[in-house]
Amino acid sequence: MGLSLPEPALEKxxxxxxxxxxxTRPKKLDLVKAAEECERIAKIASKSGVKPEDNEAAKIASLLRGLF
Structure with a gap:
């Protein structure tokens, strides 16, 4: 399935x-922004019924906060 686009179009x-x-080169990770984004996702997950102990985004946010 798909649009059957030519290879150059797909590459673009x-x-x-x-x-x-x-x-074209990876950028340095902004730990503060990454932690804030994980916390934002964690709040959404908790509102969706994810238990605190199962909230991976919250766990990662905590780990990131420990790095700065």
């Missing part, structure tokens, strides 16, 4: 557009 969609936006 899958690779070149991403590289244009994000760059």
């Amino acid at each position: 969609i899958y690779c070149r557009n991403f590289e244009r936006l994000a760059g």
Whole structure:
């Protein structure tokens, strides 16, 4: 299934557009922003009924907070 796009079009969609936006080299992780995002996800998970001990996002946020 799919749109049967030619290979160059797929390469542009899958690779070149991403590289244009994000760059070709990995960037250093912003630990504060990563922890904040994990906490945001953890709040959503808890509102969805995920128990605190099963909330992986909260666990990762805590680990990240311990790094700074």
